[in-house]
Amino acid sequence: MSKIPHRLYLSEDQIPKQWYNLRADMPEQPDPMINPATMKPATVEDLYPVFCKELARQEMDSTTRYIDIPEGIREMYKIYRPSPLCRAYNLEKALQTPAKIYYKFEGNNTSGSHKLNSAIAQAYYAKEQGLKGLTTETGAGQWGTALSEACSYFGLPLTVYMVKVSYQQKPFRKSVMQTFGAEVIASPSDTTEAGRRILAENPETGGSLGCAISEAVEKAVSTEGYRYVLGSVLNQVLLHQSVIGLECETAMEMLGEYPDIIIGCAGGGSNLGGLIAPFMRDKLSGRHNPRIIAVEPASCPSLTRGRYAYDFCDTGRITPMARMYTLGCGFIPSSNHAGGLRYHGMSPILSKLYHDKQMEAVTVEQTRVFEAAVEFAKRETILPAPESAHAIRAAMDEAIRCRESGESKTILFGLTGTGYFDMTAYSSYIEGRMSDYIPTDADLQRGFDGLPKVD
Amino acid sequence: MSKIPHRLYLSEDQIPKQWYNLRADMPEQPDPMINPATMKPATVEDLYPVFCKELARQEMDSTTRYIDIPEGIREMYKIYRPSPLCRAYNLEKALQTPAKIYYKFEGNNTSGSHKLNSAIAQAYYAKEQGLKGLTTETGAGQWGTALSEACSYFGLPLTVYMVKVSYQQKPFRKSVMQTFGAEVIASPSDTTEAGRRILAENPETGGSLGCAISEAVEKAVSTEGYRYVLGSVLNQVLLHQSVIGLECETAMEMLGEYPDIIIGCAGGGSNLGGLIAPFMRDKLSGRHNPRIIAVEPASCPSLTRGRYAYDFCDTGRITPMARMYTLGCGFIPSSNHAGGLRYHGMSPILSKLYHDKQMEAVTVEQTRVFEAAVEFAKRETILPAPESAHAIRAAMDEAIRCRESGESKTILFGLTGTGYFDMTAYSSYIEGRMSDYIPTDADLQRGFDGLPKVD
Numbered sequence: 001m002s003k004i005p006h007r008l009y010l011s012e013d014q015i016p017k018q019w020y021n022l023r024a025d026m027p028e029q030p031d032p033m034i035n036p037a038t039m040k041p042a043t044v045e046d047l048y049p050v051f052c053k054e055l056a057r058q059e060m061d062s063t064t065r066y067i068d069i070p071e072g073i074r075e076m077y078k079i080y081r082p083s084p085l086c087r088a089y090n091l092e093k094a095l096q097t098p099a100k101i102y103y104k105f106e107g108n109n110t111s112g113s114h115k116l117n118s119a120i121a122q123a124y125y126a127k128e129q130g131l132k133g134l135t136t137e138t139g140a141g142q143w144g145t146a147l148s149e150a151c152s153y154f155g156l157p158l159t160v161y162m163v164k165v166s167y168q169q170k171p172f173r174k175s176v177m178q179t180f181g182a183e184v185i186a187s188p189s190d191t192t193e194a195g196r197r198i199l200a201e202n203p204e205t206g207g208s209l210g211c212a213i214s215e216a217v218e219k220a221v222s223t224e225g226y227r228y229v230l231g232s233v234l235n236q237v238l239l240h241q242s243v244i245g246l247e248c249e250t251a252m253e254m255l256g257e258y259p260d261i262i263i264g265c266a267g268g269g270s271n272l273g274g275l276i277a278p279f280m281r282d283k284l285s286g287r288h289n290p291r292i293i294a295v296e297p298a299s300c301p302s303l304t305r306g307r308y309a310y311d312f313c314d315t316g317r318i319t320p321m322a323r324m325y326t327l328g329c330g331f332i333p334s335s336n337h338a339g340g341l342r343y344h345g346m347s348p349i350l351s352k353l354y355h356d357k358q359m360e361a362v363t364v365e366q367t368r369v370f371e372a373a374v375e376f377a378k379r380e381t382i383l384p385a386p387e388s389a390h391a392i393r394a395a396m397d398e399a400i401r402c403r404e405s406g407e408s409k410t411i412l413f414g415l416t417g418t419g420y421f422d423m424t425a426y427s428s429y430i431e432g433r434m435s436d437y438i439p440t441d442a443d444l445q446r447g448f449d450g451l452p453k454v455d
Numbered sequence: 456m457s458k459i460p461h462r463l464y465l466s467e468d469q470i471p472k473q474w475y476n477l478r479a480d481m482p483e484q485p486d487p488m489i490n491p492a493t494m495k496p497a498t499v500e501d502l503y504p505v506f507c508k509e510l511a512r513q514e515m516d517s518t519t520r521y522i523d524i525p526e527g528i529r530e531m532y533k534i535y536r537p538s539p540l541c542r543a544y545n546l547e548k549a550l551q552t553p554a555k556i557y558y559k560f561e562g563n564n565t566s567g568s569h570k571l572n573s574a575i576a577q578a579y580y581a582k583e584q585g586l587k588g589l590t591t592e593t594g595a596g597q598w599g600t601a602l603s604e605a606c607s608y609f610g611l612p613l614t615v616y617m618v619k620v621s622y623q624q625k626p627f628r629k630s631v632m633q634t635f636g637a638e639v640i641a642s643p644s645d646t647t648e649a650g651r652r653i654l655a656e657n658p659e660t661g662g663s664l665g666c667a668i669s670e671a672v673e674k675a676v677s678t679e680g681y682r683y684v685l686g687s688v689l690n691q692v693l694l695h696q697s698v699i700g701l702e703c704e705t706a707m708e709m710l711g712e713y714p715d716i717i718i719g720c721a722g723g724g725s726n727l728g729g730l731i732a733p734f735m736r737d738k739l740s741g742r743h744n745p746r747i748i749a750v751e752p753a754s755c756p757s758l759t760r761g762r763y764a765y766d767f768c769d770t771g772r773i774t775p776m777a778r779m780y781t782l783g784c785g786f787i788p789s790s791n792h793a794g795g796l797r798y799h800g801m802s803p804i805l806s807k808l809y810h811d812k813q814m815e816a817v818t819v820e821q822t823r824v825f826e827a828a829v830e831f832a833k834r835e836t837i838l839p840a841p842e843s844a845h846a847i848r849a850a851m852d853e854a855i856r857c858r859e860s861g862e863s864k865t866i867l868f869g870l871t872g873t874g875y876f877d878m879t880a881y882s883s884y885i886e887g888r889m890s891d892y893i894p895t896d897a898d899l900q901r902g903f904d905g906l907p908k909v910d
Contacts, residue, residue, distance in 0.1 A: 005467040006533040012460040078461040110838040152833045172878035383565040420875035423627035
């Protein structure tokens with residue numbers, strides 16, 4: 001190849017045929033989940049009432065290195081994958097950097113984000129098990145949209161509990177889910193006990209992700225043939241998202257490249273975990289030594305300022321507990337515009353790797369994030385999601401450092417999605433109405449005070 | 456290639472190096488534009504005050520078969536082109552049709568539509584001429600967005616007059632343009648004489664495309680170093696859009712296919728004209744004989760129910776007159792949700808070809824269009840723009856006919872863009888609030904009564 005193209009698309013037969021399970025190559029495993037009812041490590045059977053069986057098995061499987069992707073899943077992957085690996089020539093030129101900047105663009109589907117990679121897998125296994133339907137919650141709406149799309153494809157009913165304030169502020173997100181046939185319910189609602197209780201206490205509440213999770217789980221376990229699904233944090237989700245990293249690896253090999261720095265935004269960790277999977281494998285084995293950087297919002301800094309402790313995955317305290325970097329499940333993040341990064345914890349796999357100093361983490365303030373988003377949009381003709389723009393910001397900062405040092409590093413970042421439903425946030429930035437919020441130590445202490453006592 | 460992939464991406468070096476000028480192969484030319492000041496055929500010099508020089512030359516050039524695409528334009532094309540040629544396997548399966556359905560997807564860029572192909576060319580030539588800025592109008596917003604993006608890339612100031620009712624109803628469209636640095640003004644405005652006059656007469660008006668054109672042209676001719684640009688109808692625009700058809704031709708050749716039926720939605724004709732260009736050349740030369748079908752909204756049926764007559768291109772009656780199929784520049788289309796198809800006329804090139812029976816035209820009602828849009832979104836993971844969904848509807852109808860007749864035809868349609876900013880329309884459909892409107896003969900007669908007298 002004479003010159004590296006702006007966008008490299010692999011061929012359809014280069015879509016991975018197996019997911020890569022990073023846990024199989026980790027020298028030490030994340031600590032096991034704990035069942036809060038018994039305070040003992042959760043078993044796969046403990047998960048069956050909530051998750052469908054194959055997904056429960058994948059959640060617990062830390063030894064199988066490669067797991068076959070069923071043909072039914074690959075068939076749907078083929079409609080929008082492989083996603084392109086892009087060389088940001090125009091951004092490089094604008095930054096006057098000697099660095100080479102690559103990004104993997106996952107927003108090229110109706111859901112607008114990488115979430116579809118796991119949504120398809122989860123809907124497929126639910127259908128295979130003969131389930132009658134699924135429930136989930138959504139905040140910003142990317143996960144709800146992706147799952148609506150997947151369930152529509154496999155002909156599976158879906159009920160989405162959407163945080164009421166998002167339901168009201170993002171009516172178009174709701175419409176997309178409804179277009180794909182999902183039932184979308186503003187949470188808290190009168191369809192569950194949890195919702196009715198919260199409404200009785202506070203009829204005017206705008207809801208919360210924690211409340212929506214509680215409603216979705218209650219609905220799933222109380223409806224015959226239904227299960228609950230989740231779009232991030234879980235090991236199974238990181239497994240499915242490994243398609244991102246595996247495609248990157250193949251594309252980079254074709255280009256004769258290897259990244260010196262790999263950057264991803266991190267909320268629950270699904271995108272970052274998928275993107276870095278094969279590169280972290282290389283790092284753990286000593287074959288390569290890339291820097292791997294998680295980017296968090298300054299307003300919700302779970303890795304950089306959180307505790308490595310057992311905590312609930314939801315604010316309703318009904319899920320198993322996982323050991324992870326957390327701000328405490330009672331921590332209420334400020335209304336940062338990157339809704340997908342407003343989560344108190346972090347994937348246990350990524351938490352363990354960070355704890356073992358295999359990766360770094362940085363925080364960025366949202367005004368600097370939107371500054372980067374606008375610059376990127378102008379240069380690369382993609383309007384990034386605010387979440388993705390966290391990675392753009394960090395990649396630009398590294399590229400600027402290269403300009404100053406004269407180093408020609410190869411930077412790879414994950415562009416997880418598009419920002420078409422985030423124009424309120426863009427308007428706020430363009431009109432100078434956006435502010436930054438960084439929690440004080442006292443704010444964080446209140447979250448830590450609510451951590452469950454384990455051991 | 457063992458099997459045709461779901462999405463075929465050409466390589467970067469397969470992006471066309473020349474545009475194809477269909478006029479050079481037409482046995483008869485469209486009638487010349489008429490300058491309303493002289494009532495004589497417009498000369499290229501007549502156009503210089505409004506259009507930049509190279510674009511004026513392209514507008515008048517009916518003999519040069521291939522025109523080189525400058526490297527500066529190709530450099531920006533490379534960020535988002537080649538666009539994929541997709542095989543709609545899932546839609547075929549859902550329709551149980553023996554037909555093969557292909558679509559060329561042009562929505563894979565921030566502007567969300569094919570409009571960017573011409574916006575880049577127009578902004579490039581303006582910059583090359585040393586102009587200080589551009590003006591344009593936008594209705595639905597796709598053209599304004601594309602031009603904002605192109606002007607931002609080339610560092611050229613842009614003023615967009617946006618129909619006031621769209622400005623108010625589509626604030627997110629406005630925000631995207633502003634993100635790319637465009638000045639967006641609700642039309643009518645107090646920045647032009649035309650605007651002030653209309654506001655004085657009717658302060659509460661929501662504006663119209665005709666009024667916005669008048670404001671944009673006035674602003675351009677009254678501001679030193681400014682010119683006006685237009686996103687459809689013109690010969691130059693069809694020329695630039697020929698990249699769509701040329702890439703289709705290359706991709707189809709690689710697959711060993713040739714379309715039996717080619718379908719595109721038609722408002723001003725830019726997408727259809729670009730898509731069909733090389734296939735119409737084959738048809739005119741007798742090498743192939745594909746059916747070529749323009750799809751119009753039943754509410755704005757310029758080809759199917761209009762007159763082939765000289766008319767103004769704008770409702771303000773300030774542009775040159777073109778001979779085209781028209782409903783009369785005073786015709787006010789109903790508020791169909793496909794804003795990009797609400798235009799009274801049709802490209803003079805396409806009008807001539809239709810008049811000479813080289814292509815067909817059909818109309819579809821908008822509820823049937825949205826039925827097709829939702830089905831397509833579920834099967835193909837792309838949320839189509841309402842405009843594009845007109846072509847989907849017609850393609851589905853042809854595929855269903857194939858099911859009934861047992862014929863395995865090859866259908867190609869243009870998927871011009873995405874519908875992320877059209878969720879109000881989708882909601883209206885999903886909630887059963889959408890209605891169809893078909894103008895009566897009396898409605899049409901009022902439009903015809905306003906046609907200018909020529910000869």
